[in-house]
Amino acid sequence: MALNPLTLRKLRRFRxxxxxxxxxxILAGLVVLSLGGELLVNNRPLVIRYEGRWFFPTYxxxxxxxxFGYDYGYETDYRALAARFHAETAExxxxxxxxxxxxxxxxxxxxxxxxxxxxxxxxxxVFKPAPPSWAGGPPGHWLGTDTTGRDIFARLFYGFRITIxxxxxxxxLTYLIGIAVGCLMGYYxxxxxxxxxxxxxxxxxxxxxxxxxxxxxxxPATFSIPMRITLLLLVMVLFSWTSMxxxxxxxxxxxxxxxxxxxxxxxxxxxxRIIFYHILPNTISTLVTxxxxxxxxxxxxxTALDFLGFGLPPPSPSIGELLKQGTQSLTTAPxxxxxxxxxxxxxxxxxxxxxxxxREAFDPKKFTTYQ
Amino acid sequence: MTPDANQNxxxxxxxxxxxxxxxxxxxxxxxxxxxxxxxxxxxxxxxLATGETLGLVGESGCGKSTLGKCIVRLYRPSAGQILFQGRxxxxxxxxxxxxxxxxxxxxxxxxxxxxxxxxxVADIVAEPLVIHGIGDAHSRQRKVRELLDRVGLPANAAxxxxxxxxxxxxxxIGIARAIALGPRLIVCDEPxxxxxxxxxxxxxxxxxxxxxxxxxxxxxxxxxxxxxxxxSDRVAIMYLGKIVELAxxxxxxxxxxxxxxxxxxxxxxxxxxxxxxxxxxxVLSGDVxxxxxxxxxxxxxxxxxxxxxxxxxxxxxxxALASTxxxxxxxxxxxxHHLSCHYDL
Numbered sequence: 150m151a152l153n154p155l156t157l158r159k160l161r162r163f164r165x166x167x168x169x170x171x172x173x174x175i176l177a178g179l180v181v182l183s184l185g186g187e188l189l190v191n192n193r194p195l196v197i198r199y200e201g202r203w204f205f206p207t208y209x210x211x212x213x214x215x216x217f218g219y220d221y222g223y224e225t226d227y228r229a230l231a232a233r234f235h236a237e238t239a240e241x242x243x244x245x246x247x248x249x250x251x252x253x254x255x256x257x258x259x260x261x262x263x264x265x266x267x268x269x270x271x272x273x274x275v276f277k278p279a280p281p282s283w284a285g286g287p288p289g290h291w292l293g294t295d296t297t298g299r300d301i302f303a304r305l306f307y308g309f310r311i312t313i314x315x316x317x318x319x320x321x322l323t324y325l326i327g328i329a330v331g332c333l334m335g336y337y338x339x340x341x342x343x344x345x346x347x348x349x350x351x352x353x354x355x356x357x358x359x360x361x362x363x364x365x366x367x368x369p370a371t372f373s374i375p376m377r378i379t380l381l382l383l384v385m386v387l388f389s390w391t392s393m394x395x396x397x398x399x400x401x402x403x404x405x406x407x408x409x410x411x412x413x414x415x416x417x418x419x420x421x422r423i424i425f426y427h428i429l430p431n432t433i434s435t436l437v438t439x440x441x442x443x444x445x446x447x448x449x450x451x452t453a454l455d456f457l458g459f460g461l462p463p464p465s466p467s468i469g470e471l472l473k474q475g476t477q478s479l480t481t482a483p484x485x486x487x488x489x490x491x492x493x494x495x496x497x498x499x500x501x502x503x504x505x506x507x508r509e510a511f512d513p514k515k516f517t518t519y520q
Numbered sequence: 521m522t523p524d525a526n527q528n529x530x531x532x533x534x535x536x537x538x539x540x541x542x543x544x545x546x547x548x549x550x551x552x553x554x555x556x557x558x559x560x561x562x563x564x565x566x567x568l569a570t571g572e573t574l575g576l577v578g579e580s581g582c583g584k585s586t587l588g589k590c591i592v593r594l595y596r597p598s599a600g601q602i603l604f605q606g607r608x609x610x611x612x613x614x615x616x617x618x619x620x621x622x623x624x625x626x627x628x629x630x631x632x633x634x635x636x637x638x639x640x641v642a643d644i645v646a647e648p649l650v651i652h653g654i655g656d657a658h659s660r661q662r663k664v665r666e667l668l669d670r671v672g673l674p675a676n677a678a679x680x681x682x683x684x685x686x687x688x689x690x691x692x693i694g695i696a697r698a699i700a701l702g703p704r705l706i707v708c709d710e711p712x713x714x715x716x717x718x719x720x721x722x723x724x725x726x727x728x729x730x731x732x733x734x735x736x737x738x739x740x741x742x743x744x745x746x747x748x749x750x751x752s753d754r755v756a757i758m759y760l761g762k763i764v765e766l767a768x769x770x771x772x773x774x775x776x777x778x779x780x781x782x783x784x785x786x787x788x789x790x791x792x793x794x795x796x797x798x799x800x801x802x803v804l805s806g807d808v809x810x811x812x813x814x815x816x817x818x819x820x821x822x823x824x825x826x827x828x829x830x831x832x833x834x835x836x837x838x839x840a841l842a843s844t845x846x847x848x849x850x851x852x853x854x855x856x857h858h859l860s861c862h863y864d865l
Contacts, residue, residue, distance in 0.1 A: 153637075153638055153681060154681060154684075155637065155638075155681070155683070407633050408628045408629075408630060408633040408634035409633060409634050409635055409636040411589075411594050411626075411628070411634070412626070412628060412634050412635075412694070412697070413636075413647070414594055415592045415593075415594065415621060415624075415625060415626045416621065416625075416647060416648045416651050416697070416701075417617075417618040417621040417622070417648070417651050417652060418647075418651050422651065427636055430636075430638045431636070431637070431638060
């Protein structure tokens, strides 16, 4: 199906707004990178060649230390393994009869940032925040480590991934419910509209934060982390879809009263066809412009909840949790709050630029459907 | 209610409206209870024969569009019957109503509003075929091309969008959509009043041509008497939800009987300055009363120059005038002249 030329023109206009377009490209690139994040930021190597065998541990099973000749049964410390292979190569080169290209038969490739967000690296035997590598900290930690010795870059990277996926899922669900309910209210109107509106008013006055606090204090400890994240997402959606219905309800009322809807009725179209084929395509373009702002508010909301300790369950990496640590150790480890703050601000600026550009491109004052 | 508004041919009319009422509740007060209602159409009878064009004229707010929308069942009438091909549409629903919709279409006033801007012309014209499950994608495409050609649009219009066309062309798209299902009756709700004068006649001629070729009947709603005269076989004059006069087009222009009709006809601009000098203009005083609170008796009495006490208390019925009363020289095939007035003025 060909895109409507009006839509094409809006998209072209969006592309012509450089700040928004580049923000969109950067953010989309970051999301794509973060989806394959295990290949970039991980303590497992991309590939291992050991005694003539190949290993690809990134997405595979846990390889115990015994696989590589260690005497421990827990997961291999790959950075130590890398150091060992390095030493083997160095030793091979020191042999008198070694050709200049001599190296160990064993080798591995570590990801760009060889740390796992949940891995506590203890330096000098204690868990304490280490400054960034460029400020005299241990090598490899570009942004230093947090209060329990976890790499801040890895935590920010995975925190970004969880947050943005959470925000996208949140936006998709709130739009789905809000559009469905708002559209039904606008389409059927009358008593149905009146009752649902009152119900929404009551519902939206329930204090969200208390519900979250109460809910997570009664959730049994057996719930896994993905289950807890899903639960938090559902609770947030449950208390946020209502604002979408207001726009959708009025937009549907407006479109329903227009003659093309009447024409469809006269032709014999049923409610399903009228809603999905006629009304929705005409109302959704305005809703698209809200979307980046919904995403931005979802990111802020989940960060705030994390900051308060009611958000993503520990040890999930998150920006809010880093901010919380950082403010608590502001004097001893200012780099924690610094990088978390910078990351949050950058994400929000990117999203807001996209939103501004979308709003500008979809501005009906410039591009009306009436020529 | 008049016993019968039928005329030639004596066979069953295509459309017969009996005692139709459309009252919209006026919700007010704290609990939005409907205490009063807007009587947009208030007990109206008319009939329409196959192949006939009935012009429906009235001021804005007289309920003529509401009547049209009731007939195509955009509204569910409060009371009365709409007999279309012998079936009552007023209370039809579901599949029975959908089946009748194939034969009953509408052309809208505003061709910008009545075409969905998100769909191509091909989508718009093919939609009735899709809804009624006629043909496959290929045969529909062929049919769309036929229809576009029929209404005088180029074949390459199919892939374009409504906003790429002028007002008259858009109205042609609306007409192509309306005739796609091969209807028998089309309600034309002021189909040319949104168009340029230069385009109006082209679209009117297209409508007349289609009527001739396809045997269509039109209920032609308008406020422009000159346009109505051009297209209509018979003309009905509506005032506050009721028909006050109904006669052959020629007859009603030559021999208007109702004071309201006379006022309307005297308001038609006369292009000939010699004749316009002699023309007597009847100017009505006051505004159209609110259909929420219509006057007692004859609804026209507050503005009628001939009103008597009887008019204030007693509502006149629409009655057929004896043919002798009709003006001499009226067409021989003339249908009875109907009038809703106590007096023969």
